[in-house]
Amino acid sequence: MDLANFLIQLLNSVQYGLLLFMLAAGLTLIFGIMGVVNLAHGSFYMLGAYLAWFLSSRSGSLTLAIVLGAVLAVAFGLLLERLLFRHFYHRDHLDQVLLTFGLIYIFEELRSILWGDDVHGVKIPELLAASFPLTDTLSYPVYRLFMSGVCIALAIGLYLLISKTRLGMKIRAGAFNRDMTEALGVNIKRIHAVVFALGVGLATVAGMIASPISSVYPNMGSQVLIMCFVVVVIGGIGSVRGALIAAMLVGLVDTFGKVLLPHVAGMLVYMLMAGVLLWKPEGLFKQ
């Protein structure tokens, strides 16, 4: 592999890693701060993709679809939290797994009833539709760079929210000691509702941003769910910083694995996970 090629593959890795981060951030927040195992996380990703397709084909604008979709998703997250998840915070993890596993089936069926089982494409906005040449045969789509930019912005935003704001302080306090935080007069129920809606919002936005590249199809959530869990487990449950680094690692291993060791490419990411867990059983950055 020559230098130019190596650099392009590096770009591919970072770009894939950033997308994984955006997907896993919401999961690790809900998992780490509220202690809820949310298997339906992938369904929110699918919901986002379908919303992007549906709203953009109606309105003709992906930007409008994403703004509208994000608002709808947060509202939907708040509603779900109020109706279902709120009753499961103190329950066993197994109960949560059963609830969210059931939700996967319900969301898939609703998707089938509402939008059918077809594969759909989402048009890239005119402004970002171009590609620029890297070598004489290979070009790079501008939209992929835009996606990476959005992911970086989200990462910075999350970091600022959690470590620099008053709300972030309450979130961290609630994750550290729920009872004590509550005793100090913080409305922990409201904090949880906000975090849950934020997590749902992140997954949905990830689905919407990725939809022009991934295309929109049934069961798309379950494919990304496993990768999300790998990232969350490697990074350390609940750590947003850990999720970022783990996502980068997974991106690197997956990309270079496919090129250099194609016959074991399917295993490499999981071997990375096993290796990290042997070394640090609680992940790289346990909170």
Next chain:
Amino acid sequence: MTTRRLVLSRSAAIIGAASTGLLLPEIVRAQSGRVRVGLMLPYTGTFAQLGVAIENGVRMAIDEKGGKLGGREIEWFKVDDESEPSKGVENANRLVQRDKVDVLIGTVHSGVQMGIQRVVRESGVLNLIPNAGVHAATRALCAPNVFRTSFTNSQPTLALGQAMMAKGHKRAVWITWKYAAGDEAFEGFKESYTKAGGTILKELGLPFPNVEFQALLTEIASLKPDAVACFFAGAGAAKFIRDYAAAGLKNTIPLYGSGFLTEGVLDAAGPAADGIITTMHYSDSLDTPRNKQFRTAYATRYKLQPDVYAVQGYDTGLLLAHGAAAVKGDLNNKQALYKAMETAVIDSPRGKWTMSKAHNPVQDMYLRVVENKENKVLGVAAKALADSGAGCKMG
């Protein structure tokens, strides 16, 4: 109070059982003398639409032949196989043992087919495969009572190599998912392309159903082949087509593939798919009177455009009707039934085809190019193409 409720609920249960026929199945069965046809197809999940299209095709073909099989009425049994290989044997047994079907039509997913294969080889029940292209079904695990009306996974790509060489593409890269169907498609491509004098520069693969193609597209760009050949299907195919175009490869390195690459995804893929050349046993736009008549009839009946899966289902119905007519509805006369089906000439919308010795279609492969969201037929890439049937010991 408790006793009364118990009595009430028990009598309700008995009434319920009687009304669903649980108490008198033998009488009903003996009276009817119907042919019991089992459909084991995916009705939920990713392949749900394929299952529906196949069933539509089967029913339409049989209805066109008078709605009976060899003069006997039909009783239908349906099982949703969910495209779930781990339940393949169990689901096949539901039809074979519980419902005692005379013929089992199924299925789409190759992994599930392996379960059916086991059950029908043991029980001897007639099995018609309307889609699953797994080699073993008509090779090492072939059986006198198993007939396929679709294709083997390597059949479309067996026609691809010659077509690519004819365009002067002497060095090619192959790319697919690393799983059984992808490997079998590669077998067909490798055989036809190297035989025609082409060189395969590299065989690229990624785990199924991973759709992060960027690393491999970068690899293709650096190898600079004359052309790329591939096997992808469904949502992953749409994404591959779009990524291939977005990486700027579409204009410099032509893309070829097994026809499934461009089936059912052209709306999702958009203009990125224009110019892709594929080989397959059918095309929606096939310009023959037979195909047009079929398409009109199907669209009128179901208010839905047929696809290749509907055609395969339709041919399955034709084959079954032909066999049953030859034995006048006596499906237990197996020797005569199989003989009739082996020698049948199916007048299909895809063109006439016959059965190979291993019970797989000997059929024309069409060369197709994508233009304006349609697979336009360029011509016949290979006439009367047969699968080798290697390893099939029968008869």
